Amino acid sequence: MSAPLLELAGVHAGYGPFKAVVDVDLTVPAGGAVALLGPNGAGKTTVARVVSGLVRPTAGTVAFDGEVISGLPAHEIARRGVAHAPEGRSVFATLSVEENLALPLRQAHGTARAAELTDQAYAMFPRLGERRAQLAGSLSGGEQRQLSLARVLVDPPRLLVVDELSLGLAPVIIGEVYQRLAEIRRLGTALLLVEQYVEHALGIAESIVVLRAGEVAYAGAPLPTDELSQLFLAAG
């Protein structure tokens, strides 16, 4: 087995006086897919934010590709190939669809290449092409997810952190979005999936980490759902 792509060691983090995660260890192998599971308020979102640099850990380290990245500003981490689709609305509501795609793509590849990639995205999601001049805030929830995935599909990052992908989406759309995630994986991208709805994540992940009250309650191979629910219900 090769060296892990992402490695969290003894990470503590929180918000002001709130301690959200305590002593979390987590690894994602290159090209692998890990699901981060746990009940509401277990600290999953915080772990995702620590990985992308939005929240700085108060202790412990985050290493990406063998290099410590904890403490770097978020844009530096993004430039190293970590993409983070945050929970809830993950597009710029006041920018148009086209501008939403152009912002990261131009940063990474320059204007000319970004235009090509944007056209590829429209080919993949014709719906977005039809609405390229529309403000992203006026798209439906599913279309907004398409938009954030489109950007990732045309320019695959090395690691994609997705937070609560299924939140607020119609079941049909969730299925479609997970198909896209499988596509992204085939392009060589490693996945860290944060999910409350276990079944979705288990379909794609080969290992899981369960958080409970900010601590790792289980890490390893996927468990049958009844055992998992035991872990969830034991949450104090």
Place this chain on the structure above:
Amino acid sequence: MPDVVEYAIRGVPMGCVFALVAIGIVLTYKTSGVLNLAFGAQAYVSAALYYTLRDPDRFGWPMVPAVVVSVLIAAPALGWFLDRALYRHLRTAPPVAKLVVSLGLLVAIPQIVNLDFLLGSQAKLAPPGVASEDPIYVAGINTSANEIVTVVVAVLSVLGLGLLFRRTNLGLQMRAVVESPRMTQLAGVNADRVGSFAWMLSSLFAGLAGVLVAPLFAQLTDLDFFGLLIAALAAAVFARLVSIPMAFAGGIALGVGQALAAGVLPADNVLSTGFRSVLPFAVLFGLLLFWPGLRDHAGGGDPLAGVDPPPPSPGGFVRPRWMTVLNRSLAGAGLVVFVVATLAVFDEFWLRVITQGIILSLIFLSVTVVVGLAGQISLCQAAFAAVGAFATAQLVDKTGMSVLVAMVVGAAVAAALGALIALPALRLSGIYLALATLAFAVMFENVLVPLEAVSGPTRQLKVPRPLLAGIDFANNRAFLLLCTALLALVAGIVLLIRNGTTGRALTAMRSSELGVASLGLSTGRLKVIAFAVSAAIAGFGGGLMATFERQMGRQVYQANFTFFVGLVWVVLVITLGARTVPGAVTGGLSFVLFRQILEKVLGVSATLAGSVSFILFGLGALTYAKHPEGIVEAQTQRFVRLVSRRRAHPPDDAPTAVDPVAPAEARP
């Protein structure tokens, strides 16, 4: 009518000046989310620097290096500094918090520039223009090279910024940063650098406008720049704070409108001079009332705002019971000691100063009601106080009624006015409401105060001290006791309101207007109540000030109630603690004591003492971002935590739950 056309064209250069400032305001709002009330002050910095560099007695530089230094170097440097020191830490703060900070800068910056060792103490004639101001004729129209430069610069600015926002990556990045600096970072963009650049760019515009505008006034004073700001705000509101071409059009329309008013209406007519000066305020106020589509935030805020730790709660701090009891008894004891000490120890001078502080504390409680309880930023509290004072003086003068009765009637008049001012509040909230009150405050000073119907005859009206139950309060010590009793009374009323149903509803509205509306309460009614009660308190305090001064008229107005002083009041109370009585009282006392202690005890010159205290009050507002609950309240809470820890009882609100998601989701 060729005359009309000619007048209209003559208004274009001034319109371009309005447009330049308006463009700058829109640019700042678009790229940083700050409605920068200090924009005029920033323009003034560059104008003053340009003036100093050109002044033959100081540096005597030629035009080009002076423009390069004051516009191209100093202005962006100031913007960079403001971003690094302040606004960078406020990127995800609500628009009103940013407004308060800019208000503090608006108060402090001109005072800093005006310090003698920076600008010199002699009267400052306007600096020479960047180009010749000699009249020339272009196509039969009387103009000057300087005016042509202004027009050209304004047009180029609109075109250049249009290109920047539509065509360049940087323009896109600046807009992204305003919506969410965090998400912009996730796109790999250095949000801090983009934000700094945005501030440097908009500050460059402030400098440009300042240097182009300065020669138009007879003298270089910060007040002219404030008037300019109002006109520009009207144009910016016309553009809904987002459209640069519309800001340009609005500025030109305003300039042309003013020129037409001056030209077409008969000269030397009250109507024409009056109309000319009213126009910008009236337009701003009218737009705020009727212009559709004015909303605080188009995008619904930063989806990643929850990444920051939640701010300290402005009102939800639960004190232990012993603390409340201790607090109240200490306050009572302190009051007694204070009064006895004042009566026995201080001489007439300090007696006067302290009485003034007590009266101001009473007036400041009006800020507590409207800003602290209802969460609406009102910038016209001084006007309410002045209305109370004018009404008291005129009632006593014309009808000979008792002063105390006149003060109550004056408070009622102010309350009616307050309810009227709240009408735009039915529709607006946040920064737009603050703007409406600001427009009213400036209009009150420039248009209403000069009218006899408002301020009475030009001489000062005599206002006697009250006579109550056989006690003649002409005695200053007795009067101080009366003021203290009235302060306690009003403070009691404010506390009753705060802890009663209305207060709870107001506090709820402060947190979420939507939430209050969904409980079946009318936010419009609540706002009208808050403004009316607040105006009544201010008006009553104004009347008290009039009887304290034993006279009221334009001089007393100039000394106590100018809109600028009113801005300092609000800034001071918000800084110290807008929700609590101690916040208001500390504010009132420090407003007068600070300056007098500097002057009388430390021997600082009177003007310097005034400047230094205003500078500190203004800069104090910068702490608002970190402590929206106010300095006094923050220190109290620290004290309680310290003591509670010693007593081994954790305070009720100590964070015990581990809930990382809640702060992210709780804030819309």
